Amino acid sequence: xxxxxxxxxxxxxxxxxxxxxxxxxxxxxxxxxxxxxxxxxxxxxxxxxxxxxxxxxxxxxxxxxxxxxxxxxxxxxxxxxxxxxxxxxxxxxxxxxxxxxxxxxxxxxxxxxxxxxxxxxxxxxxxxxxxxxxxxxxxxxxxxxxxxxxxxxxxxxxxxxxxxxxxxxxxxxxxxxxxxxxxxxxxxxxxxxxxxxxxxxxxxxxxxxxxxxxxxxxxxxxxxxxxxxxxxxxxxxxxxxxxxxxxxxxxxxxxxxxxxxxx
Amino acid sequence: xxxxxxxxxxxxxxxxxxxxxxxxxxxxxxxxxxxxxxxxxxxxxxxxxxxxxxxxxxxxxxxxxxxxxxxxxxxxxxxxxxxxxxxxxxxxxxxxxxxxxxxxxxxxxxxxxxxxxxxxxxxxxxxxxxxxxxxxxxxxxxxxxxxxxxxxxxxxxxxxxxxxxxxxxxxxxxxxxxxxxxxxxxxxxxxxxxxxxxxxxxxxxxxxxxxxxxxxxxxxxxxxxxxxxxxxxxxxxxxxxxxxxxxxxxxxxxxxxxxxxxx
Numbered sequence: 001x002x003x004x005x006x007x008x009x010x011x012x013x014x015x016x017x018x019x020x021x022x023x024x025x026x027x028x029x030x031x032x033x034x035x036x037x038x039x040x041x042x043x044x045x046x047x048x049x050x051x052x053x054x055x056x057x058x059x060x061x062x063x064x065x066x067x068x069x070x071x072x073x074x075x076x077x078x079x080x081x082x083x084x085x086x087x088x089x090x091x092x093x094x095x096x097x098x099x100x101x102x103x104x105x106x107x108x109x110x111x112x113x114x115x116x117x118x119x120x121x122x123x124x125x126x127x128x129x130x131x132x133x134x135x136x137x138x139x140x141x142x143x144x145x146x147x148x149x150x151x152x153x154x155x156x157x158x159x160x161x162x163x164x165x166x167x168x169x170x171x172x173x174x175x176x177x178x179x180x181x182x183x184x185x186x187x188x189x190x191x192x193x194x195x196x197x198x199x200x201x202x203x204x205x206x207x208x209x210x211x212x213x214x215x216x217x218x219x220x221x222x223x224x225x226x227x228x229x230x231x232x233x234x235x236x237x238x239x240x241x242x243x244x245x246x247x248x249x250x251x252x253x254x255x256x257x258x259x260x261x262x263x
Numbered sequence: 264x265x266x267x268x269x270x271x272x273x274x275x276x277x278x279x280x281x282x283x284x285x286x287x288x289x290x291x292x293x294x295x296x297x298x299x300x301x302x303x304x305x306x307x308x309x310x311x312x313x314x315x316x317x318x319x320x321x322x323x324x325x326x327x328x329x330x331x332x333x334x335x336x337x338x339x340x341x342x343x344x345x346x347x348x349x350x351x352x353x354x355x356x357x358x359x360x361x362x363x364x365x366x367x368x369x370x371x372x373x374x375x376x377x378x379x380x381x382x383x384x385x386x387x388x389x390x391x392x393x394x395x396x397x398x399x400x401x402x403x404x405x406x407x408x409x410x411x412x413x414x415x416x417x418x419x420x421x422x423x424x425x426x427x428x429x430x431x432x433x434x435x436x437x438x439x440x441x442x443x444x445x446x447x448x449x450x451x452x453x454x455x456x457x458x459x460x461x462x463x464x465x466x467x468x469x470x471x472x473x474x475x476x477x478x479x480x481x482x483x484x485x486x487x488x489x490x491x492x493x494x495x496x497x498x499x500x501x502x503x504x505x506x507x508x509x510x511x512x513x514x515x516x517x518x519x520x521x522x523x524x525x526x
Contacts, residue, residue, distance in 0.1 A: 037303040037316065044517050045344045046327040050320060053300065057316050064309040081308045105517075254307050254368075 017193035020093065022070035022134070023083070024190075024236055025126075027094035029141075030063030030084060031244070032115060034251055035102050044105060051151060055112070058144040065137050085255035089245045090238040097180035099235070099244040106159050106169035111177055113152035117213045118184045119145045121206045130198025153217050160221025167222065174218065175226050182231030185210070190236075280456035283356065285333035285397070286346070287453075287499055288389075290357035292404075293326030293347060294507070295378060297514055298365050307368060314414060318375070321407040328400050348518035352508045353501040360443035362498070362507040369422050369432035374440055376415035380476045381447045382408045384469045393461025416480050423484025430485065437481065438489050445494030448473070453499075 014020070036056035043049025067080040078086075098115060102108050123145060126138035159170040185207040191199075218225055234240070277283070299319035306312025330343040341349075361378060365371050386408060389401035422433040448470040454462075481488055497503070 034304045040300040040303040040316070040319070041297045041323075041514055042517050044521065046323065046330075046347055050324055050327065053303070053316060053320050053323070056303070057313060057320065060304075060309065060316070061313055064313065067309075084309055251304055254305050258307065 014189055014193065016074060017190045018131075018197055018199075019070050019074045020190045021194045021199060022066055022073060023093040024095075026063045026066030026070055026080075026083075027092050028063075028098050028115075028119075029059045029066065031092070031094045031247070032098035032112075033057070033059030033061075033063055034247060035098065035100075036108070036112070038102050039108065052108075055148050055151070058141075058148065062137070062141045062144070069133055069137065081255065085252045089240055089248055092235075092238065092240065092244060092248070094235055094240075094244075095180070095183045096232050096235040096241050097177065097183065099241060099247060100177070100180065101243050103173065104169060106166065107173040107176070109152055109155040109159065110170055110173040112148065113156045113217065114177060114181055114214065115184075116145055116149035116152050117210050117217075118181075118206070120149050121209055121213075122201060125201045125206065126199065128198075129200075134197075134199065156217055156223070157221045160218065160223040170221065171223050174223055178226040179229055180232045182228075183233045183235060186233065186236065188236070277452055277456065279337060280453045281394075281460055281462075282333050282337045283453045284457045284462060285329055285336060286356040287358075289326045289329030289333055289343075289346075290355050291326075291361050291378075291382075292322045292329065294355070294357045294510070295361035295375075296320070296322030296324075296326055297510060298361065298363075299371070299375070301365050302371065315371075318411050318414070321404075321411065325400070325404045325407070332396055332400065344518065348515045352503055352511055355498075355501065355503065355507060355511070357498055357503075357507075358443070358446045359495050359498040359504050360440065360446065362504060362510060363440075363443065364506050366436065367432060369429065370436040370439070372415055372418040372422065373433055373436040375411065376419045376480070377440060377444055377477065378447075379408055379412035379415050380473050380480075381444075381469070383412050384472055384476075385464060388464040388469065389462065391461075392463075397460075397462065419480055419486070420484045423481065423486040433484065434486050437486055441489040442492055443495045445491075446496045446498060449496065449499065451499070 033056045036052055036059060039049070039052045040056070041049065043052055064080050064084070067083040071078045071080060071083055097111065100111065103111075120142065123138045123142040127135055127142060129135045129138065156170065159166040161167070185203045187203040191201070191203065215225060232241075296319045299315055299322060302312070302315045303319070304312065306315055327343050327347070330346040334341045334343060334346055360374065363374065366374075383405065386401045386405040390398055390405060392398045392401065419433065422429040424430070448466045450466040454464070454466070478488060495504075
């Protein structure tokens with residue numbers, strides 16, 4: 001294992017790479033779960049409304065468990081609520097992909113599909129971590145996200161290979177989202193530093209398998225994969241799009257209005 | 264069994280009392296579930312946010328199943344989505360209690376408690392209906408609502424017997440909500456007409472047991488039961504507060520924007 005260099009330690013978050021790593025995992029799911037929960041009561045059909053709420057619940061639950069674990073490794077006494085509700089935007093470590101506004105139904109489902117395909121591969125690797133608590137959470141989350149992937153794949157197929165309008169919307173969503181997918185596969189000093197916790201995720205291997213899954217489903221959905229272009233990045237180091245701040249303001253308002261309140 | 268009189272048939276809904284009865288059951292749960300879902304992502308703590316979303320999901324799921332069954336008995340080809348998204352406000356049959364805005368956390372939890380205590384007793388009776396599909400739905404929903412009642416009772420105790428502020432808020436909620444509880448126990452020609460389907464719910468007996476449960480929990484929560492006063496009514500016949508229309512506008516906008524859309 002590589003001990004982070006002194007230079008490396010000066011980078012944000014490197015002081016406690018395990019904490020940092022768990023924040024990334026947890027924030028991806030908390031933020032995406034919140035975006036999905038914005039559909040609550042606004043779905044196009046009751047069955048889908050219920051399915052989307054279930055997916056949101058799974059993701060927020062995973063985020064909560066991962067932030068709880070992050071808090072325990074931090075040793076600074078912050079629990080999952082403190083981490084969810086009392087961190088500012090630059091302290092969030094989610095990829096920018098998950099913070100983008102929910103958009104229309106096609107945008108939501110294509111984004112969910114791109115994330116699910118990533119998450120399933122990532123969690124599958126994390127199941128084998130020697131960090132037992134993380135392996136346990138990954139194993140539970142993998143079951144949930146495998147269902148999410150089936151659900152979002154089905155929708156990508158249905159929308160892409162559907163009406164002219166649903167196809168156009170799905171293609172537009174894919175075009176807009178594509179440049180946010182590269183960030184998911186970035187690897188930096190944090191990833192290297194957590195290897196001593198048995199957290200070994202081969203980002204290149206995951207990316208290659210992700211491309212296969214995404215290529216296969218989009219092809220069957222008669223969608224065209226955008227050509228690679230400039231890739232958005234920065235979320236893992238706290239640099240976010242303008243949208244995260246607005247989302248956090250809404251998500252955190254109740255807790256921040258009553259700091260330390262006993263409910 | 265009493266065949267509805269001709270005069271009775273002129274009353275709204277009496278033409279098909281079973282359909283009408285199932286709408287009442289379904290709409291109570293759909294509307295309350297929607298109100299609860301408005302907390303999605305705005306809970307004071309993650310665990311509670313997740314619990315409230317779960318409760319919302321259960322209720323919307325129950326509402327969906329009951330409206331599906333209502334549609335089947337109507338024989339007019341309306342499914343649960345048509346009933347949820349394409350009825351106007353005067354066609355909704357929920358009690359006014361469940362349509363009131365969610366208010367603060369205390370209001371939400373006290374309202375939920377008052378409804379849960381009612382629902383558990385109602386579903387317990389409906390389990391014994393000779394109308395097998397309804398008995399099955401009631402039995403499944405009873406398991407869920409028994410959990411909801413434990414959860415909301417716990418909160419009423421915690422808020423009522425908590426800080427000065429939480430006590431004041433819970434008491435205020437109880438005072439505001441009290442006049443909406445009487446409607447839950449009304450009995451009319453619809454209730455009588457569905458007896459031939461083995462739907463026999465003794466409203467007086469339920470009300471008496473409800474008063475015991477509510478009296479017991481509120482006493483332990485150091486809350487004072489309001490004295491009986493004028494009771495709100497009309498929801499069962501489609502007369503609603505100003506709030507339902509706004510809620511339906513929001514709930515129905517997506518489906519109504521794309522009528523007949525294939526998703």
